[in-house]
Amino acid sequence: MAGIYIHIPFCKQACFYCDFHFSTSLKKKEQMIFALIKELEIRKNEFKTKEVATIYFGGGTPSILTVTEIKRLIAAVYDNYKVVANPEITLEANPDDLSEEIIVAFSKSPINRLSIGVQSFFEKDLKLMNRAHNATEAKNCLSLASRYFKNISIDLIYGIPDCSHQEWLINIQTALSFGVQHISSYALTVEPKTALASFIKKGIIKNVDDEKSEEQFHILLDTLEAEGFIHYELSNFGKEGFFSKNNSSYWLGKPYLGIGPSAHSFNGLERSWNVKSNAKYIAEIAANNLPSVKEVLTKTDCYNEYIMTGLRTIWGVSLEKVEQDFGFRYREYLEKEAQKYIAQELLYIENGILKATQKGKFLSDGIASNLFILN
Numbered sequence: 001m002a003g004i005y006i007h008i009p010f011c012k013q014a015c016f017y018c019d020f021h022f023s024t025s026l027k028k029k030e031q032m033i034f035a036l037i038k039e040l041e042i043r044k045n046e047f048k049t050k051e052v053a054t055i056y057f058g059g060g061t062p063s064i065l066t067v068t069e070i071k072r073l074i075a076a077v078y079d080n081y082k083v084v085a086n087p088e089i090t091l092e093a094n095p096d097d098l099s100e101e102i103i104v105a106f107s108k109s110p111i112n113r114l115s116i117g118v119q120s121f122f123e124k125d126l127k128l129m130n131r132a133h134n135a136t137e138a139k140n141c142l143s144l145a146s147r148y149f150k151n152i153s154i155d156l157i158y159g160i161p162d163c164s165h166q167e168w169l170i171n172i173q174t175a176l177s178f179g180v181q182h183i184s185s186y187a188l189t190v191e192p193k194t195a196l197a198s199f200i201k202k203g204i205i206k207n208v209d210d211e212k213s214e215e216q217f218h219i220l221l222d223t224l225e226a227e228g229f230i231h232y233e234l235s236n237f238g239k240e241g242f243f244s245k246n247n248s249s250y251w252l253g254k255p256y257l258g259i260g261p262s263a264h265s266f267n268g269l270e271r272s273w274n275v276k277s278n279a280k281y282i283a284e285i286a287a288n289n290l291p292s293v294k295e296v297l298t299k300t301d302c303y304n305e306y307i308m309t310g311l312r313t314i315w316g317v318s319l320e321k322v323e324q325d326f327g328f329r330y331r332e333y334l335e336k337e338a339q340k341y342i343a344q345e346l347l348y349i350e351n352g353i354l355k356a357t358q359k360g361k362f363l364s365d366g367i368a369s370n371l372f373i374l375n
């Protein structure tokens with residue numbers, strides 16, 4: 001099974017914290033759709049022997065496209081690839097794009113999963129992050145979307161300066177009140193060269209507080225687990241049967257094609273990524289060139305990635321798999337290095353699987369990088 005990710009590199013306005021690739025100018029929208037369709041055609045042989053189980057529209061803001069434009073892209077996938085019956089087809093959408101008319105039209109299209117970028121239900125948080133929607137739009141769109149879609153994920157951000165623990169709990173409870181099946185939740189991080197980084201430097205916005213973020217992560221974990229959500233990846237919680245199939249296959253090392261500017265691909269041996277410029281991407285694709293750079297993964301790269309994704313997910317790190325795929329020395333190294341985290345109750349081993357404890361989950365990225373082998 002394999003997945004196709006399609007990057008829609010346009011947004012209405014720039015959120016202050018964002019370092020994804022997008023443009024706020026829609027001038028090249030039609031040319032971009034044409035190029036995306038052409039890249040799907042050019043790369044069809046990469047998936048000659050694979051069946052596509054998931055199609056994911058990410059961005060940027062895919063809901064900036066019309067339903068007809070999204071359907072053209074889905075049709076191009078079906079025209080060029082073997083697609084399983086009932087694939088998971090996700091559209092990332094922002095609340096300000098989702099009127100009832102549009103939600104109904106998407107519900108009649110092959111899209112069967114919505115991932116809605118709510119981030120917060122508080123006006124002050126949305127303003128601080130320069131989101132394009134307001135709190136009323138977030139609530140209205142969720143109450144409409146839940147009438148037409150049975151598989152909805154929402155994004156929430158924790159650790160926002162001046163968002164108290166009480167307000168964070170209200171955010172989670174408000175999300176739950178709409179009966180969503182999945183929540184993705186990330187700590188607000190200050191990426192270099194973003195507007196947020198510059199405002200913090202100038203003292204216009206308070207810096208994020210890591211301790212507060214960790215406390216809010218635990219509020220999230222406790223609240224969602226008590227509501228029957230399974231914490232299956234560091235930032236992802238789903239009801240049984242509602243894990244993101246697309247993202248789970250990334251974490252389980254399955255191949256995927258990333259279509260569009262800045263999109264990444266993985267074929268089991270190599271990673272590649274497309275140029276991060278709409279103009280260059282369109283020009284290169286028009287000239288039948290794939291504007292991408294490739295990296296062949298070494299055995300050690302693959303080991304490091306497995307440790308990182310394994311500790312972030314419910315599936316953990318199988319010691320037997322480490323030995324089989326990478327050799328006894330890798331296993332020996334891992335078991336030795338993991339001991340200090342096991343002693344601190346941050347990791348544990350159960351049935352030969354190394355996992356993060358509740359206490360260790362928030363720290364799993366840092367722990368994983370200390371278990372890496374350096375090339």
Ligand code: SF4
Nearest residue numbers: 011014015018059060
């Ligand atoms: S809508 Fe998403 S991709 Fe666009 S600027 Fe905001 S966070 Fe970034």
